[in-house]
Amino acid sequence: MxxxxxxxxxxxxxxxxxxxxxxxxxxxxxxxxxxxxxxxxxxxxxxxxxxxxxxxxxxxxxxxxxxxxxxxxxxxxxxxxxxxxxxxxxxxxxxxxxxxxxxxxxxxxxxxxxxxxxxxxxxxxxxxxxxxxxxxxxxxxxxxxxxxxxxxxxxxxxxxxxxxxxxxSKGESITQGIKNLISDMEKGRISMTDDSAFEIGRNLATSPGSVIYENELIQLIQYAPLTEKVHKTPLLIVPPCINKFYIMDLQPANSLVRFVVEQGFTVFLVSWKNAKAEQAHFGWDDYLEKGPITALQVVRDITKVDKPNVLGFCVGGTILSSALAVLRAKGEDPAESLTLMTTLLDFSDAGEIGCLVDEASVAAREATIGKSGIFKGRELAQVFSSLRANDLIWQYVVGNYLKGKQPEAFDLLYWNSDSTNLAGPFLAWYLRNMYLENNLRVPGKLEMLGVKVDMGKVDLPAYLLAAREDHIVPWTSAYLVRQILGGETTFVLGASGHIAGAINPASKNRRSYWVGDSAASVPEEWLESATEKPGSWWLHWVEWLKTRGGPMVAARTKPGNAKYKVIEPAPGRYVKETA
Structure with missing residues (x-):
């Protein structure tokens, strides 16, 4: 040169x-x-x-x-x-x-x-x-x-x-790229996967079960047993309301729901409704009451077990923990154990999402949708994509439009693009009291459903899963949950990120996780003495859960009961509604 x-x-x-x-x-x-x-x-x-x-x-x-x-x-x-x-x-x-x-x-x-x-x-x-x-x-x-x-x-x-x-390609890639761009403009989003390859209920969310309860905000699914005997104490799963629940039940090989059912548990799962005008006035209290609190009561009525095991994922874990604190404040002993997957209760370091939340942005939300309104799921999806722009935006701009390629079929990216609307008052309250002011960690600071909540009163055994490369819920922040809950905690750190670290199927048994007995208040100190184990954390967790599953009993062959009859087969209508 x-x-x-x-x-x-x-x-x-x-x-x-x-x-x-x-x-x-x-x-x-x-x-x-x-x-x-x-x-x-x-x-x-x-x-x-x-x-x-x-x-x-x-x-x-x-x-x-x-x-x-x-x-x-x-x-x-x-x-x-x-x-x-x-x-x-x-x-x-x-x-x-x-x-x-x-x-x-x-x-x-x-x-x-x-x-x-x-x-x-x-x-x-x-x-x-x-x-x-x-x-x-x-x-x-x-x-x-x-x-x-x-x-x-x-x-x-x-x-x-x-x-x-x-x-x-003799120019064909340019022609196809223009077609891809026009198609995505009609969709209002960048295509990350072949949408035609998937259908909810056909090859996603296929675990057999029945919807046995519904209200304005949730459907409750009871999954069919896959073993002759099951643990008497069931498991209720509360996924995040900001995404569709089938991240927990993608396909048989990577379904957490199916894995737990195969281990001999009766599993119930909350399917959140894609908020529309009828739900535009719902606030934080409505999500607690109509969500996990109601679901817990239905599970108790059906199984005749007073204290089910419960699991919450991401913001579903924050909602579930808040609901347990409300029930505790009302004198109830609501659950046998609590599992939290990549969940924040202390928002002092809320990751990259936290840096986008300031007084100005929260005030803007409160002014526009704080009393009534809908926060569009598409807008939320764009925010999450921006956190990994090269992987979730520009990679597809180059591939779809410059090279004229069609994205490959990938169930996780199909789920990622299947956005969910939220009720405006719920979102505004959540942003201010969690991300902006970090009030949940302060005993008695917040009032929910008419009572002051203290997370320290949630003193049941808890299994806490964080992901080491999580950019949404930093693992060091998820570790701080140990200092907030009042019961004995088992902390496990999975490899990879927010989703791949959590949905790490036991059938493939890839990656690794860290376990340790240290009760150090500083997360880095805990990691220094922790031991890395090969494979999926699911196998470690389910053994922990079995010790809280109670005696083995004959599997419940009929879903629901006389009061809660089958409404429709799983996965139900709510999860199929588009944003």
Whole structure:
């Protein structure tokens, strides 16, 4: 790659200016964000300071030197010889894996220049003199969104894979990409999987069972036994209301529901209704009362067991724990044991979702849907996708539109795209009292269903599962539940993230998990003494659950009872309703 000194100087200057223009554009973007927050909540909207001049000057100097090294390496390279990269993508970044990026000096230069500028912006955001941890995390999150959106892989003119695919297909990939874009625009979302490959009740949520109760907010499913004898004490599962329940019952090989039933348990599960205008006025208390509290009473009536085992997943665990605290405050002894999967009760570090929740955003929700209204599931799905934009947004922009490919069939991504609406008052109360003010951990701070709740009064045995790479519920925050609940706790840390760490089927027995007897108050101290075990945590948990399952009895062959008759087969109507 032979160039003149004048060309070298011009290239260096242009790339350095481009890096600075990225920063200027980013600060303009932050300024607009700040102005919007000022309009909604001027008293609480934070100002966005720039890094100290000395620090910014050092970062700019480092950027210029890095570009100089890159240009020197590229200009000295001989035609056809690979160039040792000056900068490499972060581990797990697959955007530039294709050989097209390294085989061409032009595209190799483009990608490395982008990575240098991206690193510069990241360091600028890290250097912002923001004392408040949540505000700092928010700035870093917005920086990442900005950087990810500007990747050269996202644009036809700077993506060599687009060009190669178009040539190989004689332009057909461009035609198909346009068709994919039009189709997704009609759907109102980016396709992540082949939607035609799945149907709820046909090849998803297929565990046999019956809906034996329903109200305005839930259906309650009782699953059919798969063993002749079962543990007398049943299990009630409360999944998150922000997603469809079938994450717990995808397909037979990766169904937690089926696994538990096969272990000899009678399983009941709450299926939340996709909120519509009729539910627009429901608040937090309605979700507690019409959800787990009612479901617990129905399970008791059917099984004649006063204290069922209960399990909550994610926000379903927060709702379930709150319901148990309400029942405790009313003098009841509601359950035999509690299992919480990736659940927050202390929101002091609420992960990347927490950095998006501030006074301005919560005030805006309260003003628009706080008394009545619907929070669209599609909007919530977009928020969750933005947390992993390269994996859940830009990967499909490139694949679907630039390369004209059809996404492969993947049950988990089908579920991920099947969004659920929420009642506005419920969401607004949840955001303020949990994410913003972190009130649940304070005994007597919150009143629910007419009583002051104290999570310390929930003193039943608890199994707590967190995921080590969870970006929604940081495992160190899930660990703090041990200091809030009043009973004996068993903490287990699974490998992988929020979903893959939780839904780790025993049939495949992959990944690993950590267990330990330490009662350390600091999560990192617990991990130091914990032991890593190969395989699925499901096998460890079900042995714990069996000790609380009671004696073995003949399986209940008929669902429901005289009072609670079968309404329809599982998975029921509610889970099939679209947002």
């Amino acid at each position: 032979s160039v003149t000194p004048e060309q070298s100087a011009e290239a260096l200057q242009s790339m350095f200016k481009f890096g600075q223009s990225l920063a200027e554009g980013f600060f303009d973007f932050l300024g607009k964000q700040n102005a919007a927050m000022q309009q909604v909540a001027p008293a609480s909207a934070p100002q966005i300071p720039l890094p100290e001049t000395e620090e910014l000057t050092r970062l700019q100097k480092d950027l210029a030197e890095a570009h100089a090294r890159l240009w020197a390496a590229m200009s000295q390279a001989r035609p056809g010889e690979p160039v040792e990269p000056v900068v490499k993508p972060q581990p797990g970044d697959r955007r530039f894996n294709a050989p097209d990026w390294s085989s061409s000096p032009v595209y190799d230069y483009i990608r490395q220049a982008y990575l240098l500028n991206a690193d510069y912006l990241t360091k600028v955001a890290d250097a912002l003199p923001v004392a408040d941890g949540r505000s700092k995390t928010r700035m870093q999150f917005l920086t990442r969104q900005y950087i990810d959106a500007l990747a050269p892989s996202n644009f036809a003119a700077t993506n060599p894979e687009f060009i190669r695919t178009a040539l190989d």
